[in-house]
Amino acid sequence: MSSITSNEKGNEDFEKQEANKIIQRQLRFQNLLISISTKYINSDLSNIDELVNTSLKQIGEFVQADRSYVFSYDFINNTSSNTYEWCAKGIIPEIENLQNLSIEYITHWLDAHRKGQAFYVEDVSKLPKDGDLGLRAILEPQGIQSLITIPKIKNNELIGFIGFDSVRKINKYTENEQEILFVYANMLVNVIQRKEHEEVIRKQEEKKEELLKSLSHQNDELNKYAHAVSHDLKAPLINVQTLIDWFIEDHKDTIQEDFSELLKEISLNVEKMNLLIKGILDYSTIDRLENDDRDIDFNSLLNGVLKSLKIPEHITIKVHENLPTVYGNIWRFKQVFVNLIDNAIKYSNKEKGIIEVGVTDKNEYYEFFVKDNGIGINSDYFDRIFKVFTKLESTSLSSGVGLSIVKKIVNYYNGKIWIESELGSGTTFYFTILK
Template identity: 55%
Template sequence: MHSLLKRQIDKKLKGGLNDLDIFLDAVNESYGNYESQIEMLQRAMKLSSDELFEANQRLRDEAESLKDVNKNLQSILESMSLDPELTSKNENFDSSEYIKQQSIEIIKINKQREELLVNLEKQNIALNEYAHMVSHDLKAPLRSIDTLINWFIEDNLEMMNENNLKSLNLILSNVEKMDLLIKGILNYSSVESQPGDERLIDLNVLIQDVLNIIEVPDHVAVTVKNKLPKIVGNDFRFKQLFQNLIQNAIKYNDKEKVIVEIGCLENENEIIFDVKDNGIGIPKVYQNKIFDVFSKLHNDGKSSGIGLAIVKKIIEFYRGKIWLESQESIGSTFYFTIPKDNGNT
C-alpha cells in the first residue's frame, strides 16, 4: 500500500509542503473524533461501574438480611426443641405460622438475590462487549494514522522543517496516548474473563518474570524481602497485578536511587502482601481516589489512569482488599490481602 498512500498524499498536497496544513488539519480532525469516542466510552464505563457498585451493595444488604432471618429461625427451632415451656408461656404464639412466615421471607430474599446476580452478570457481559467493540473500532484507525504519519515523514524528510516535524510528532504522541488508554480499557474489562486455568503459582518465579518483561533502569533496585508463597490463581492476573504496582513505584519516583521492596506475611486465613517504594508519595486527599477508573494524579501522558483500578479489580476478584500508607516526598506502601481460601483452591 506504500505506493498508493504516497500517490494519494502527493495528490492531496499537490504543491508539496505548502499544503501540509490541510493534511495536518484532516489528521487532527480524525484524532478529535476518536477522542470524543473515548470520552463516550469513559462515561459509559463510569455509569456501568456505578451500577455494578450499587448492585453489589444491594447484594451485601440482602445477605445481611438473610443472616438475620436465619438467626431468628435458628432461635425458634432451638427454643422449640430444647425449651418447650419457653414458647408455651405466650398464648398467642403460633410456632408453625411463625416458621411459615420466616420460610416465605427466606424464599423471597433468595429470589431477589438470584435476580440481582443475573442482572449483575448481564451488566458485566454488556460492559465487556461494549469495551471490546469500541476499543477494536478505535485501534484500527489509530494504527493507520500512525503508519501514514511515519511513512509521510520518511518520504519527505528532506523537505521537513522543525515546525512541521514538531506538529507531526505531536500527532504521533497523541496517537500513542490513545492506544495506551485503549489497552488499559481492554485489560480492565477482561479481568474476570482471562483465559487459562487457575493453577498453583510460585510468586517468586512470577516476580522475576515480571522484572524480565518491564523496563527496569540501572538506578532502580527491586528486591523481594522474604520468600513469597505459592498461591492458586491465574498467572496472567497476578502478573498484571504486580507489574502495575512495580511500574507505578518506578514511574513516580524522583530519587537518584529508586528502591522498591516486595514482601508478605501470613496468618491463618490470608496472605498480606506489601509493595513499598521511596517515591514522591500520594497526598492524603487522593489516597482513596487513585483506585477509581480513569483517575490519575499526574497528566504526563505516561499513564492511562486504569492501572491501579485493574489492581483493585484483580484483588477483589480473589476476595481480598487493598489499601495504602503514603507520605509525600518519602514514599508509599501498597498493602493487599489474598485469602488462602479465595474460591479457587
C-alpha cells in the same frame, strides 16, 4: 353439734377439691400453651398453616369447644374473613361461608375488641331478640350456644380475633381461662408476624438475587462490548501511528519544525490512546479468561515481570527471596505486579528511587507489598485511585486503568488491597491472596 361440724368439714373438703381441680386445670392449660409456644419457636414457619390448625385443635379440645377459628379484620373494606378453622367431629365447618363479612354484622364484639377486651356470650338463648340482623339471629342458625372471641392486636392495632364456639352445650370460661386465651392470641399474632417478616426477607433476597444476576449479566455484556470495541480500535490506531512515522521519515529533511512538533504531539496522543485501549482490554479480560489456573512460583513470575518493564537507571528494585508458590492464573498475577511496579516507577521523584517487593505469611493468607520512596499519595485519594480512569496527575503516558485492574484481580481472588502513604516519603501498596 357434731353433725353440723361434720357437714361443715365435708363442705370444706369439697370446696378444696373443687379449687384443686381448677388449679390443676389451669396448670394443664398453661403447660399446653407452653408446648404450643415451643413448637411455634422451633418449627419451620413454611408450614405455618399446619401449626396454626394444630394449635386451634389443641386449644379447642382443651376448653371443650366445638369450633375454634381465626378471623382477620379489613378496615379498608370494612369486612372480616375467617382464615383458619378447626371443627370437632360432627360439627359442620363454616369457613367458606364466613368470607368478606361486613363488620356491620359483628358490631357487638367489634366494639369490645377495639377496647382490647374479649367478647363473651355464655348463653346465646338469653340474648335479646333484636331482629334479623341482631346477634342472636346470626348465632342461633349456626347452632351456637356459647361463644367467646379474643382480639388479635399487633403494634397497638386491631387486626383480627380468635374465637371458640360451643354447639353441643353451654360453655363457661373463667377469668383465668380468658387470660390464657389472650396469651394464645398474642402468640398467634407473633408467629404470623414472624412469618410475614420472613416472607418480606425472602422476597428481598429474591429481588437481591435477581438484581445481582442482572448486574452480573450487564457487567458481562459491558466487558464483552469494551473488549470488542477496544480490539477494533487497535488496528486503526496502529495504522495512524505507522502513517505518521512514515511521513516523518520521508519528509525529515523538508518538514518545518513547528509542523514536526505538531506531528510528534499527535504521535504522543496516539500512544496515549493505545495505552488506554490496552488498559480497557486488560480490564475487560480479567473475568473472561478461561480456567488456566496452576501453581505459580512468584520468584519466577517477578523475574519475568522485571524483564518486561523499562526500568530507569536511577531506580533500584529489590525483590525478597523465597516468595511463595500460589495457585492461580499467571496472566492475572503478572498484571498485578506489572501495574504496581510500573506505578511506583512513574511516581518516583528521587535521585535514587527504591522499590521493594515482599510478602508476609499470615497463616491463612499471604500479604504482599510493593513499597516505593516516591512522591507519596494524599490520603484523600486512597479510595479514588482504584477507580477506572482516575489519575493523580496528568502524566505523559498513563491510562488511569492500571490500579483498577489490580483491585479487580485481587477482588477476583477474594483478597483485599489497601494503601499506606505519606506525601514526599513514598507509598506502600498491600494486597492479600488466600492460600
